[in-house]
Amino acid sequence: MRHISYTLQPMNPQEVIISQDLERDLSAAIQRVRPDRLFVLTDTTTREVCWPVVASFQCLAAAEVITIGATDEAKTLETLASVWTALGEGGATRHSMLINLGGGMVTDLGGFAASTFKRGIAYINVPTTLLAMVDASVGGKTGINFRGLKNEIGVFNAAGTVLLDTQFLRTLDSKNLRSGYAEMIKHGLISSDEHLAELLCFDLDYVDYAALLPLVGTSVNIKERIVREDPHEHGIRKALNLGHTAGHAFESLAMAEGRTVLHGYAVAWGLVCELYLSATRCGFPPERLHQVRQFVRQTYGTFDFDCHAYDRLYDLMTHDKKNTAGHINFTLLAAVGDIRINQNATREDIFEMLDYYREG
Ligand code: GLY
Secondary structure, eight states: OOSOOOOOOOOOOOEEEEOSOHHHHHHHHHHHHOOSSEEEEEEHHHHHHTHHHHTTOGGGTTOEEEEEOSSGGGOSHHHHHHHHHHHHHTTOOTTOEEEEEESHHHHHHHHHHHHHGGGOOEEEEEEOSHHIIIIITSSOBOOEEETTEEEEEOOBOOOSEEEEOGGGGGGOOHHHHHHHHHHHHHHHHHHOHHHHHHHHHOOSSSOOHHHHHHHHHHHHHHHHHHHHHOTTOSSGGGGGGTTHHHHHHHHHHHHHTTOOOOHHHHHHHHHHHHHHHHHHHHOOOHHHHHHHHHHHHHHHOOOOOOGGGHHHHHHHHHTOTTOBTTBEEEEEEEETTEEEEEEEEOHHHHHHHHHHHHHO
16 A cells, blocks of 8 residues: 555554454453443344344343344434433443444444443444444444434544454345445455455355455454554545445435435445546556446446436535545545545546446
Protein backbone atom coordinates (compact mmCIF):
# COMPACT_ATOMS: atom_id res chain seq x y z
CA MET A 1 0.00 0.00 0.00
CA ARG A 2 1.55 3.29 -1.05
CA HIS A 3 0.93 7.06 -1.23
CA ILE A 4 -0.55 7.27 2.25
CA SER A 5 0.55 9.39 5.17
CA TYR A 6 -1.09 9.07 8.58
CA THR A 7 -0.48 9.53 12.27
CA LEU A 8 -0.53 6.72 14.78
CA GLN A 9 -3.25 7.20 17.37
CA PRO A 10 -4.31 5.02 20.25
CA MET A 11 -7.78 3.57 20.72
CA ASN A 12 -8.78 1.28 23.52
CA PRO A 13 -7.01 -2.01 22.77
CA GLN A 14 -9.05 -4.75 21.17
CA GLU A 15 -8.35 -8.44 21.29
CA VAL A 16 -9.66 -10.43 18.31
CA ILE A 17 -9.72 -14.19 18.85
CA ILE A 18 -10.64 -16.83 16.29
CA SER A 19 -12.08 -19.18 18.85
CA GLN A 20 -11.98 -22.96 18.80
CA ASP A 21 -13.64 -23.11 22.24
CA LEU A 22 -16.15 -20.31 22.66
CA GLU A 23 -17.11 -21.16 26.24
CA ARG A 24 -13.49 -21.13 27.44
CA ASP A 25 -12.60 -17.92 25.55
CA LEU A 26 -15.77 -16.08 26.55
CA SER A 27 -15.35 -17.07 30.17
CA ALA A 28 -11.73 -15.83 30.13
CA ALA A 29 -12.75 -12.52 28.51
CA ILE A 30 -15.46 -11.96 31.13
CA GLN A 31 -13.07 -12.89 33.95
CA ARG A 32 -10.58 -10.27 32.81
CA VAL A 33 -13.20 -7.56 33.47
CA ARG A 34 -15.05 -9.17 36.42
CA PRO A 35 -18.30 -7.29 35.78
CA ASP A 36 -20.93 -6.95 38.51
CA ARG A 37 -23.75 -7.77 36.09
CA LEU A 38 -23.82 -9.34 32.68
CA PHE A 39 -26.22 -8.60 29.81
CA VAL A 40 -26.41 -10.32 26.43
CA LEU A 41 -27.87 -8.38 23.52
CA THR A 42 -29.54 -10.49 20.83
CA ASP A 43 -31.95 -9.76 18.02
CA THR A 44 -35.06 -11.83 17.37
CA THR A 45 -33.10 -14.12 15.02
CA THR A 46 -29.99 -14.64 17.13
CA ARG A 47 -32.17 -15.08 20.25
CA GLU A 48 -33.67 -18.09 18.51
CA VAL A 49 -30.69 -19.44 16.54
CA CYS A 50 -27.52 -18.42 18.40
CA TRP A 51 -28.48 -17.92 22.05
CA PRO A 52 -29.19 -21.68 22.43
CA VAL A 53 -25.54 -22.35 21.46
CA VAL A 54 -24.28 -20.33 24.45
CA ALA A 55 -27.20 -20.44 26.90
CA SER A 56 -25.76 -23.35 28.87
CA PHE A 57 -22.34 -21.70 29.33
CA GLN A 58 -21.57 -21.45 33.05
CA CYS A 59 -20.14 -17.94 32.55
CA LEU A 60 -23.54 -16.76 31.27
CA ALA A 61 -25.64 -18.38 34.00
CA ALA A 62 -26.56 -15.05 35.58
CA ALA A 63 -26.77 -13.07 32.34
CA GLU A 64 -29.89 -11.15 31.42
CA VAL A 65 -30.87 -11.38 27.76
CA ILE A 66 -32.08 -8.28 25.93
CA THR A 67 -33.68 -8.78 22.51
CA ILE A 68 -34.20 -6.19 19.77
CA GLY A 69 -35.60 -6.28 16.20
CA ALA A 70 -33.54 -8.18 13.66
CA THR A 71 -33.23 -5.96 10.59
CA ASP A 72 -31.39 -2.76 9.80
CA GLU A 73 -34.72 -0.91 10.12
CA ALA A 74 -34.46 -1.57 13.86
CA LYS A 75 -31.12 0.26 14.08
CA THR A 76 -32.84 3.35 15.46
CA LEU A 77 -32.74 5.77 18.34
CA GLU A 78 -35.89 4.10 19.73
CA THR A 79 -34.19 0.68 19.76
CA LEU A 80 -31.10 2.20 21.33
CA ALA A 81 -33.27 3.79 24.02
CA SER A 82 -34.91 0.43 24.66
CA VAL A 83 -31.47 -1.12 25.29
CA TRP A 84 -30.51 1.71 27.67
CA THR A 85 -33.85 1.15 29.43
CA ALA A 86 -33.29 -2.60 29.72
CA LEU A 87 -29.81 -2.02 31.12
CA GLY A 88 -31.14 0.52 33.61
CA GLU A 89 -34.08 -1.63 34.69
CA GLY A 90 -31.78 -4.65 34.95
CA GLY A 91 -29.63 -2.79 37.46
CA ALA A 92 -26.59 -2.23 35.22
CA THR A 93 -23.86 -0.07 36.73
CA ARG A 94 -20.72 1.37 35.21
CA HIS A 95 -19.05 -1.94 36.17
CA SER A 96 -21.47 -4.10 34.20
CA MET A 97 -20.79 -5.71 30.83
CA LEU A 98 -22.74 -6.14 27.61
CA ILE A 99 -22.10 -9.06 25.26
CA ASN A 100 -23.34 -8.43 21.74
CA LEU A 101 -24.40 -11.71 20.15
CA GLY A 102 -25.42 -11.07 16.58
CA GLY A 103 -24.70 -9.52 13.24
CA GLY A 104 -23.50 -6.02 12.44
CA MET A 105 -26.72 -4.36 13.56
CA VAL A 106 -26.42 -5.88 17.03
CA THR A 107 -22.68 -5.20 17.36
CA ASP A 108 -23.02 -1.61 16.07
CA LEU A 109 -26.07 -0.69 18.13
CA GLY A 110 -24.99 -2.70 21.17
CA GLY A 111 -21.52 -1.20 20.98
CA PHE A 112 -23.03 2.29 20.94
CA ALA A 113 -25.41 1.44 23.81
CA ALA A 114 -22.48 0.14 25.88
CA SER A 115 -20.28 3.11 24.95
CA THR A 116 -22.86 5.63 26.13
CA PHE A 117 -24.63 3.95 29.07
CA LYS A 118 -23.34 5.67 32.21
CA ARG A 119 -20.60 7.12 29.97
CA GLY A 120 -19.46 3.68 28.91
CA ILE A 121 -19.46 0.09 30.15
CA ALA A 122 -17.30 -2.83 29.01
CA TYR A 123 -18.50 -4.86 26.06
CA ILE A 124 -17.61 -7.98 24.09
CA ASN A 125 -18.65 -8.78 20.53
CA VAL A 126 -19.56 -12.31 19.52
CA PRO A 127 -20.38 -11.81 15.82
CA THR A 128 -22.67 -14.42 14.31
CA THR A 129 -22.69 -13.33 10.66
CA LEU A 130 -19.84 -13.23 8.16
CA LEU A 131 -20.33 -9.49 7.73
CA ALA A 132 -19.94 -8.87 11.45
CA MET A 133 -16.96 -11.26 11.70
CA VAL A 134 -14.85 -9.69 8.98
CA ASP A 135 -15.98 -6.11 9.39
CA ALA A 136 -18.61 -4.69 11.74
CA SER A 137 -17.55 -6.25 15.03
CA VAL A 138 -13.85 -5.37 14.61
CA GLY A 139 -12.41 -1.87 14.83
CA GLY A 140 -14.67 0.04 17.19
CA LYS A 141 -17.18 1.72 14.89
CA THR A 142 -20.49 1.82 16.72
CA GLY A 143 -23.72 3.60 15.94
CA ILE A 144 -27.27 3.81 14.66
CA ASN A 145 -29.05 5.07 11.55
CA PHE A 146 -30.63 8.50 11.83
CA ARG A 147 -32.87 10.61 9.56
CA GLY A 148 -32.58 8.02 6.79
CA LEU A 149 -28.76 8.03 6.88
CA LYS A 150 -26.72 4.96 7.66
CA ASN A 151 -24.68 4.98 10.86
CA GLU A 152 -25.15 8.73 11.13
CA ILE A 153 -24.80 8.82 14.92
CA GLY A 154 -22.15 6.86 16.79
CA VAL A 155 -18.73 6.77 18.38
CA PHE A 156 -15.43 4.99 17.90
CA ASN A 157 -15.04 2.67 20.87
CA ALA A 158 -13.74 -0.86 20.42
CA ALA A 159 -15.12 -3.94 22.14
CA GLY A 160 -12.56 -5.21 24.64
CA THR A 161 -12.70 -8.65 23.02
CA VAL A 162 -14.11 -9.93 19.74
CA LEU A 163 -14.66 -13.68 19.64
CA LEU A 164 -15.07 -15.21 16.20
CA ASP A 165 -16.60 -18.65 16.18
CA THR A 166 -17.17 -19.79 12.63
CA GLN A 167 -19.66 -22.47 13.73
CA PHE A 168 -22.26 -19.67 13.54
CA LEU A 169 -21.64 -19.35 9.79
CA ARG A 170 -23.30 -22.73 9.26
CA THR A 171 -26.60 -21.24 10.41
CA LEU A 172 -26.32 -18.35 7.96
CA ASP A 173 -28.47 -18.23 4.83
CA SER A 174 -26.85 -17.80 1.43
CA LYS A 175 -27.78 -14.11 1.10
CA ASN A 176 -26.21 -13.18 4.42
CA LEU A 177 -23.12 -15.20 3.61
CA ARG A 178 -22.78 -13.34 0.31
CA SER A 179 -23.36 -10.04 2.07
CA GLY A 180 -20.36 -10.60 4.35
CA TYR A 181 -18.32 -11.92 1.47
CA ALA A 182 -18.54 -8.51 -0.25
CA GLU A 183 -16.48 -6.99 2.58
CA MET A 184 -13.95 -9.79 2.07
CA ILE A 185 -13.74 -8.88 -1.64
CA LYS A 186 -13.11 -5.29 -0.53
CA HIS A 187 -10.30 -6.51 1.73
CA GLY A 188 -8.88 -8.46 -1.22
CA LEU A 189 -8.97 -5.36 -3.42
CA ILE A 190 -7.12 -3.22 -0.88
CA SER A 191 -4.51 -5.89 -0.12
CA SER A 192 -3.15 -8.10 -2.90
CA ASP A 193 -3.86 -9.72 -6.26
CA GLU A 194 -3.19 -13.14 -4.69
CA HIS A 195 -5.81 -12.76 -1.97
CA LEU A 196 -8.30 -11.23 -4.41
CA ALA A 197 -7.77 -14.14 -6.83
CA GLU A 198 -8.47 -16.77 -4.16
CA LEU A 199 -11.63 -14.90 -3.14
CA LEU A 200 -12.90 -14.64 -6.73
CA CYS A 201 -12.39 -18.43 -7.16
CA PHE A 202 -14.33 -19.45 -4.05
CA ASP A 203 -17.60 -21.23 -4.73
CA LEU A 204 -20.40 -19.50 -2.85
CA ASP A 205 -23.04 -21.89 -4.21
CA TYR A 206 -21.50 -24.93 -2.51
CA VAL A 207 -19.69 -23.51 0.48
CA ASP A 208 -16.67 -25.42 1.76
CA TYR A 209 -16.61 -24.13 5.36
CA ALA A 210 -13.16 -25.58 6.03
CA ALA A 211 -11.78 -23.63 3.06
CA LEU A 212 -13.69 -20.50 4.11
CA LEU A 213 -12.07 -20.39 7.56
CA PRO A 214 -8.54 -19.33 6.44
CA LEU A 215 -10.04 -16.76 4.07
CA VAL A 216 -11.97 -15.29 7.01
CA GLY A 217 -8.77 -15.26 9.08
CA THR A 218 -6.86 -13.41 6.34
CA SER A 219 -9.71 -10.95 5.92
CA VAL A 220 -9.91 -10.12 9.63
CA ASN A 221 -6.13 -9.70 9.74
CA ILE A 222 -6.27 -7.17 6.91
CA LYS A 223 -8.89 -5.17 8.76
CA GLU A 224 -7.15 -5.43 12.13
CA ARG A 225 -3.84 -4.29 10.68
CA ILE A 226 -5.40 -1.21 9.14
CA VAL A 227 -7.43 -0.31 12.24
CA ARG A 228 -4.35 -0.65 14.43
CA GLU A 229 -2.51 1.86 12.28
CA ASP A 230 -5.33 4.38 12.05
CA PRO A 231 -8.15 3.68 14.52
CA HIS A 232 -10.00 6.97 14.02
CA GLU A 233 -9.92 7.01 10.22
CA HIS A 234 -7.71 9.99 9.54
CA GLY A 235 -5.74 8.18 6.84
CA ILE A 236 -5.24 4.55 5.89
CA ARG A 237 -8.50 3.36 7.52
CA LYS A 238 -10.30 5.20 4.73
CA ALA A 239 -9.17 2.27 2.55
CA LEU A 240 -11.94 0.30 4.25
CA ASN A 241 -14.48 2.72 2.76
CA LEU A 242 -13.85 1.44 -0.76
CA GLY A 243 -17.23 0.79 -2.35
CA HIS A 244 -19.09 2.38 0.53
CA THR A 245 -19.75 5.91 -0.81
CA ALA A 246 -21.82 4.59 -3.70
CA GLY A 247 -22.86 1.54 -1.67
CA HIS A 248 -24.35 3.56 1.19
CA ALA A 249 -26.24 5.71 -1.34
CA PHE A 250 -27.76 2.57 -2.89
CA GLU A 251 -28.59 1.26 0.55
CA SER A 252 -30.19 4.52 1.68
CA LEU A 253 -32.18 4.81 -1.56
CA ALA A 254 -33.39 1.24 -1.18
CA MET A 255 -34.36 1.91 2.44
CA ALA A 256 -36.29 5.06 1.45
CA GLU A 257 -38.13 3.07 -1.24
CA GLY A 258 -38.96 0.20 1.09
CA ARG A 259 -36.73 -2.23 -0.81
CA THR A 260 -34.77 -4.71 1.26
CA VAL A 261 -31.09 -4.66 0.40
CA LEU A 262 -28.43 -6.31 2.53
CA HIS A 263 -25.43 -4.10 3.30
CA GLY A 264 -22.89 -6.30 1.51
CA TYR A 265 -24.96 -6.37 -1.66
CA ALA A 266 -24.94 -2.55 -1.72
CA VAL A 267 -21.18 -2.61 -1.05
CA ALA A 268 -20.62 -5.07 -3.92
CA TRP A 269 -22.55 -2.79 -6.31
CA GLY A 270 -20.68 0.18 -4.86
CA LEU A 271 -17.36 -1.56 -5.50
CA VAL A 272 -18.18 -1.86 -9.20
CA CYS A 273 -19.03 1.87 -9.33
CA GLU A 274 -15.92 2.94 -7.46
CA LEU A 275 -13.60 0.65 -9.42
CA TYR A 276 -14.96 2.35 -12.53
CA LEU A 277 -13.98 5.72 -11.02
CA SER A 278 -10.65 4.12 -10.06
CA ALA A 279 -10.11 3.07 -13.68
CA THR A 280 -11.01 6.45 -15.16
CA ARG A 281 -9.30 8.58 -12.50
CA CYS A 282 -6.39 6.53 -11.15
CA GLY A 283 -5.52 4.02 -13.86
CA PHE A 284 -6.98 0.92 -12.17
CA PRO A 285 -6.57 -1.96 -14.69
CA PRO A 286 -9.75 -2.35 -16.82
CA GLU A 287 -9.37 -6.16 -16.87
CA ARG A 288 -9.59 -6.28 -13.05
CA LEU A 289 -12.63 -4.00 -13.14
CA HIS A 290 -14.23 -6.35 -15.65
CA GLN A 291 -13.37 -9.41 -13.54
CA VAL A 292 -14.85 -7.93 -10.34
CA ARG A 293 -17.90 -6.66 -12.21
CA GLN A 294 -18.56 -10.16 -13.59
CA PHE A 295 -18.21 -11.70 -10.14
CA VAL A 296 -20.52 -9.09 -8.60
CA ARG A 297 -23.16 -9.56 -11.30
CA GLN A 298 -23.11 -13.34 -10.89
CA THR A 299 -23.07 -13.28 -7.11
CA TYR A 300 -25.16 -10.23 -6.21
CA GLY A 301 -27.26 -9.46 -9.31
CA THR A 302 -27.78 -5.77 -10.03
CA PHE A 303 -29.41 -2.83 -8.25
CA ASP A 304 -32.19 -1.46 -10.45
CA PHE A 305 -32.62 2.28 -10.77
CA ASP A 306 -33.12 4.66 -13.67
CA CYS A 307 -31.62 8.05 -14.46
CA HIS A 308 -34.36 9.79 -12.48
CA ALA A 309 -32.65 8.46 -9.34
CA TYR A 310 -29.27 10.03 -10.15
CA ASP A 311 -29.95 13.33 -8.36
CA ARG A 312 -31.21 11.50 -5.28
CA LEU A 313 -28.16 9.18 -5.27
CA TYR A 314 -25.85 12.18 -5.74
CA ASP A 315 -27.61 13.95 -2.89
CA LEU A 316 -27.20 10.88 -0.66
CA MET A 317 -23.49 10.76 -1.49
CA THR A 318 -23.12 14.43 -0.48
CA HIS A 319 -24.46 13.47 2.98
CA ASP A 320 -21.88 10.77 3.47
CA LYS A 321 -20.03 11.37 6.72
CA LYS A 322 -16.69 10.69 5.03
CA ASN A 323 -16.97 13.96 3.08
CA THR A 324 -15.19 17.21 3.77
CA ALA A 325 -17.16 20.43 3.18
CA GLY A 326 -18.33 20.66 -0.40
CA HIS A 327 -16.59 17.48 -1.66
CA ILE A 328 -17.69 13.89 -2.02
CA ASN A 329 -14.77 11.89 -0.75
CA PHE A 330 -13.94 8.55 -2.35
CA THR A 331 -11.31 5.93 -1.67
CA LEU A 332 -10.06 4.67 -5.03
CA LEU A 333 -7.38 2.28 -6.25
CA ALA A 334 -4.59 2.71 -8.79
CA ALA A 335 -4.18 -1.08 -8.73
CA VAL A 336 -5.12 -3.89 -6.37
CA GLY A 337 -3.49 -2.92 -3.05
CA ASP A 338 -2.51 0.55 -4.31
CA ILE A 339 -4.84 2.81 -2.37
CA ARG A 340 -5.69 6.45 -3.11
CA ILE A 341 -7.65 8.07 -0.30
CA ASN A 342 -9.36 11.49 -0.36
CA GLN A 343 -10.29 11.45 -4.04
CA ASN A 344 -12.95 13.96 -5.01
CA ALA A 345 -15.39 13.48 -7.85
CA THR A 346 -17.66 15.97 -9.56
CA ARG A 347 -21.38 15.57 -10.15
CA GLU A 348 -20.56 14.74 -13.80
CA ASP A 349 -18.06 12.05 -12.74
CA ILE A 350 -20.69 10.49 -10.50
CA PHE A 351 -23.41 10.56 -13.15
CA GLU A 352 -20.96 8.92 -15.60
CA MET A 353 -20.17 6.28 -12.96
CA LEU A 354 -23.90 5.57 -12.53
CA ASP A 355 -24.29 5.32 -16.33
CA TYR A 356 -21.46 2.77 -16.38
CA TYR A 357 -23.04 0.81 -13.54
CA ARG A 358 -26.37 0.57 -15.39
CA GLU A 359 -25.19 0.18 -18.95
CA GLY A 360 -21.44 -0.39 -19.11
N1 GLY B 1 -16.37 -0.73 7.96
C1 GLY B 1 -15.27 0.11 7.71
C2 GLY B 1 -14.46 0.38 8.93
O1 GLY B 1 -14.62 -0.27 9.94
O2 GLY B 1 -13.68 1.29 8.91
